[in-house]
Amino acid sequence: xxxxxxxxxxxxxxxxxxxxxxxxxxxxxxxxxxxxxxxxxxxxxxxxxxxxxxxxxxxxxxxxxxxxxxxxxxxxxxxxxxxxxxxxxxxxxxxxxxxxxxxxxxxxxxxxxxxxxxxxxxxxxxxxxxxxxxxxxxxxx
Amino acid sequence: xxxxxxxxxxxxxxxxxxxxxxxxxxxxxxxxxxxxxxxxxxxxxxxxxxxxxxxxxxxxxxxxxxxxxxxxxxxxxxxxxxxxxxxxxxxxxxxxxxxxxxxxxxxxxxxxxxxxxxxxxxxxxxxxxxxxxxxxxxxxxxxxxxxxxxxxxxxxxxxxxxxxxxxxxxxxxxxxxxxxxxxxxxxxxxxxxxxxxxxxxxxxxxxxxxxxxxxxxxxxxxxxxxxxxxxxxxxx
Amino acid sequence: xxxxxxxxxxxxxxxxxxxxxxxxxxxxxxxxxxxxxxxxxxxxxxxxxxxxxxxxxxxxxxxxxxxxxxxxxxxxxxxxxxxxxxxxxxxxxxxxxxxxxxxxxxxxxxxxxxxxxxxx
Numbered sequence: 001x002x003x004x005x006x007x008x009x010x011x012x013x014x015x016x017x018x019x020x021x022x023x024x025x026x027x028x029x030x031x032x033x034x035x036x037x038x039x040x041x042x043x044x045x046x047x048x049x050x051x052x053x054x055x056x057x058x059x060x061x062x063x064x065x066x067x068x069x070x071x072x073x074x075x076x077x078x079x080x081x082x083x084x085x086x087x088x089x090x091x092x093x094x095x096x097x098x099x100x101x102x103x104x105x106x107x108x109x110x111x112x113x114x115x116x117x118x119x120x121x122x123x124x125x126x127x128x129x130x131x132x133x134x135x136x137x138x139x140x141x
Numbered sequence: 142x143x144x145x146x147x148x149x150x151x152x153x154x155x156x157x158x159x160x161x162x163x164x165x166x167x168x169x170x171x172x173x174x175x176x177x178x179x180x181x182x183x184x185x186x187x188x189x190x191x192x193x194x195x196x197x198x199x200x201x202x203x204x205x206x207x208x209x210x211x212x213x214x215x216x217x218x219x220x221x222x223x224x225x226x227x228x229x230x231x232x233x234x235x236x237x238x239x240x241x242x243x244x245x246x247x248x249x250x251x252x253x254x255x256x257x258x259x260x261x262x263x264x265x266x267x268x269x270x271x272x273x274x275x276x277x278x279x280x281x282x283x284x285x286x287x288x289x290x291x292x293x294x295x296x297x298x299x300x301x302x303x304x305x306x307x308x309x310x311x312x313x314x315x316x317x318x319x320x321x322x323x324x325x326x327x328x329x330x331x332x333x334x335x336x337x338x339x340x341x342x343x344x345x346x347x348x349x350x351x352x353x354x355x356x357x358x359x360x361x362x363x364x365x366x367x368x369x370x371x372x373x374x375x376x377x
Numbered sequence: 378x379x380x381x382x383x384x385x386x387x388x389x390x391x392x393x394x395x396x397x398x399x400x401x402x403x404x405x406x407x408x409x410x411x412x413x414x415x416x417x418x419x420x421x422x423x424x425x426x427x428x429x430x431x432x433x434x435x436x437x438x439x440x441x442x443x444x445x446x447x448x449x450x451x452x453x454x455x456x457x458x459x460x461x462x463x464x465x466x467x468x469x470x471x472x473x474x475x476x477x478x479x480x481x482x483x484x485x486x487x488x489x490x491x492x493x494x495x496x497x
Contacts, residue, residue: 021155021158022155022238022239022240022246023153023160023161023238023239024236024237024238024239025151025209025232025233025234025235025236025237025238025239025245026151026232026235027235027236027296027299027302028299028302030209030212030230030232030235031209031212031213031235031297031299031350032211032212032213034213034350034353036347036348036349036350036352036353037299037348037349037350037353040346040347040348040349041348043346044346044459047455048459050452051452051455051456053448054448054449054452054484055484057411057415058484058487058488058491060415061432061491061492062491064418064425064428065425065428065429065432065433065491065495068425071425075418075419075421078415078418078419079419087415087419091412094408094412098405098408098409101401101405102405104347105398105401105402107347107362107366108366108369108370108398109370110366110367110370113360113362113363113366114360115352115358115360118349118352118360118362118363119353122349300462303462303463303465304461304462304465334386334388335385335386336386337386337388337389337390337391338386338387338388338389338390339387339389339390339393339461340387340390340461341386342390343390343391343393343394344461344462346458369391369394372391373391373394373395376391377395
């Protein structure tokens with residue numbers, strides 16, 4: 001999400017004859033972030049991070065199941081700074097995406113649909129994600 | 142409470158052209174329970190008559206004075222000054238073409254509303270008195286019929302900001318759900334057919350800004366989820 | 378005239394939305410296991426012999442295959458939503474989705490080759 005331009009460009013909603021010099025009112029640059037919006041955006045970001053999981057897990061598995069030398073190389077790589085960083089990043093994203101994903105599925109199924117519950121569950125997801133970030137860092141370092 | 146409040150208001154004058162700017166104002170608190178609309182009226186009547194905004198009923202029923210207040214959309218007439226951080230930043234509804242100051246072009250918003258055919262569609266002949274509903278059937282409409290089409294929810298939605306030309310937005314979808322829930326309506330199938338579209342409906346990613354913004358306390362996110370469940374039930 | 382009034386409904390979206398959630402449930406079941414496996418290897422409590430014993434069986438292979446199918450499906454649909462949200466030029470969108478679909482298919486083939494070669 002980039003800061004919106006002030007003049008009309010990008011998404012133009014209106015019909016052709018109204019594409020005048022009217023400015024587009026500010027949107028993402030001024031809108032206040034609240035719990036549910038943050039939870040949704042964090043779900044998106046963590047999802048993008050988790051795309052990393054696919055090749056990383058593949059490389060780790062193929063290393064771990066090859067020769068004994070490959071096995072110890074792979075474990076050494078996991079303990080290297082880059083390996084720890086990736087495990088931390090992917091692990092935190094995984095836990096947040098999992099918790100908030102369950103929240104989304106429960107909402108899709110029609111549970112906890114009041115305004116207060118939606119706000120509360122967003123705060124819960126964010127807190128769980130933050131806890132995962134901290135706890136995993138403690139475990140890995 | 143302070144005796145004077147600070148405001149910063151978005152200004153754009155089509156005759157002057159140029160970039161929009163924020164203008165500062167100071168307004169005295171002239172009555173208890175003062176609302177933001179009272180402050181705007183004070184500016185227009187005493188300080189700067191060129192300030193332009195929409196308002197009509199002044200009590201949260203007509204839906205004219207939707208605007209972005211300190212970063213969140215709401216109705217100026219029912220937003221108390223007391224709870225707002227100063228300087229109060231007042232901007233037009235987001236992601237809309239600005240006609241002047243706080244007045245935006247709502248044509249597209251109402252086109253989208255119209256596109257969900259927000260009226261009763263029934264083939265069967267009109268009964269002698271009226272089309273009856275049980276109290277339970279009527280209760281289904283609670284939480285939908287109260288919508289006043291102020292546009293606060295739709296213009297708060299990032300999905301609508303990026304794809305507003307195709308995504309119908311929370312307000313139109315809440316209204317679509319209102320007619321799909323209505324026991325008297327006989328076009329439910331066609332209504333669902335019209336909505337089953339990756340862009341018209343499924344751009345909603347539960348960001349819930351609509352729910353946070355709605356000045357009537359409604360929940361468009363829940364209505365959209367209900368639409369998705371109904372579509373799934375129909376196909377499975 | 379309004380685009381979506383002129384074009385009507387594409388009658389899509391529902392299946393993808395449903396598949397996204399179905400694959401999410403499958404992943405939610407398997408992902409904690411996969412992550413626990415990695416952590417156990419990481420802290421040394423699982424050596425290579427016992428790891429291979431776990432993976433190199435019909436159950437291990439089948440579960441991993443299901444897991445990866447769900448994972449790749451979920452990732453593909455997730456990226457598709459992102460592209461639809463932010464890429465507004467149809468030509469770019471179609472090209473990008475083609476590239477992503479091909480990449481995902483390639484990853485799938487590679488991954489299944491690894492899984493079914495365990496222990497051989």
